[in-house]
Amino acid sequence: MSNTALLPVTALTPVYVLIGLFLLAAAWHAARDDSHPRRRSSALFWGLLAMLFLIGDGLPSAVVGAVIVALALIAGAGGVGRGVRRERCADERAAQAARLGNRLFLPVLLIPLVTVVGVIASKLLLVDGKPLLSGQQVTLLALSLGCVLALLAACRATRESPARAVDAGRGLLEAIGWAALLPLVLAVLGGLFAAAGVGESIASLVASVVPTDNRLACVLAYCLGMAAFTMVMGNAFAAFPVITGGVGLPLLVGVHHAEPASMVAIGMLAGYCGTLMTPMAANFNIVPAALLELRDANAVIKAQIPTALLLLAANVAIMEWVVFRHAG
């Protein structure tokens, strides 16, 4: 949102190189893992993905797009598998836990700590009164730094090598599998939806079925429209301009004199209720299910639906109660 940063997007290159190197190492470990049921195709999947992080900027966009299609085909053909992990047995892990104790928590806490300190410190980095980096760049750089420092701390605490850590990380990456790529590909789809005018079609659909002279119907249309379109896009930010421009401003502010600041605040949160209910928000709903090794990919969504529906109803009530407080 703050596009006033002085450094260009390439400030993030070290972050992409780090991710690329980890993916490359994961591909290498998979290729050499003879317990792996899908050794070659898994190595190819992670290797191609690593390539996009390492040299993607130098490739023509269409080639990058073609590689994405190839990755989807490998995943669709069931080509991304998990090695039979030679994990430590539970007794060994319990013994390590007893030996290392709360020292194990320190590296985990280091990740957010370094991120927060980095973000605060960067506010002091001004050139001609302007921030050197944008807020998002700072967060990503600080988070990466946090991960590197935490890795060093974890190796020190456990007396194991970084190579061992990368292989252990590969185990987690394979547990997530192709779903790791899903948030990214959904963001791409969101861009294509926007370019094709999906939002305008939905906004005019909503506006055409709402009785505009009924105030509550308009509140319902705005809140439910935000939730529903967020479920389609997987992201409340993408739904916000479309539904607020198509329903909120013309009907609620224009016809019923709603107060805009509270309307957009509550409307955005109605969208967040949609985020809780959609597989399109893969990084919040699908990746965690994989990470927690749940058999049902939609288990997290199912756990969230009651909260989301009750909270959506609460948002409708709050909006009806709050936004017209100055209107006659």
Place this chain on the structure above:
Amino acid sequence: MNWWPLIGVLVVAIGFMLRLNALLVVVAAGFATGIAAGMDILEILAATGDGFLNNRFLMIFVLTLPVIGLLERNGLREQAERWVLGLRGLSTGRLLIAYQALRQSAAAISLTHLGGHPQTVRPLLAPMAEATATRTHGRLPDSVRERLRAMCAATDNVGLFFGEDVFVAFGAVLLAQAFLAQNSIVVEPLAIALWALPTAIAALLIHGARLSRLDRRMAAEIARLRAAGAAG
């Protein structure tokens, strides 16, 4: 009224319903949408490639995996269990309520990275919740364990989503303010952030109420499964 752009939405809905590979479904939906918008194949590939390169940062979570993997190998989850079992009388529901309150307050003061699925839910919260539940209810049947883990992830999401909007410099608040400004409506970001508070409180109450019933629901579910097992 042009309905063609919605074809991609239809592809996603049908693909997810048929439980086809989600990655393949989403890429196919992109092609359907692009064709409906009059783009040729090369343009769609280029748009896909550009979109990928611009959104690469979404994969940053993989950088946490080597740290978490190494620590889990050395007993991080077991230590989380040991630690939480030292807190006498802490029920699973209360543990999750406390986590939500912490996660939401931290997000409200912009500390959105204090938490997250790879960093805290998998290695810390889920083992703690399972340990407290096992202490109360005995060995957990698989279906109960799955639902409990899913609830841990859900609690992290709810805490994050309805906390972060209260912070005035958060993206959603600035996005909303910039959008209103484009439409010639001038408001202070603070006014927007302030009106995220009622929903934040509602989230705490609604999800908290569900969590406070969690232990009773788990007990009932386990009793039902045991009765069914004994009868079978």
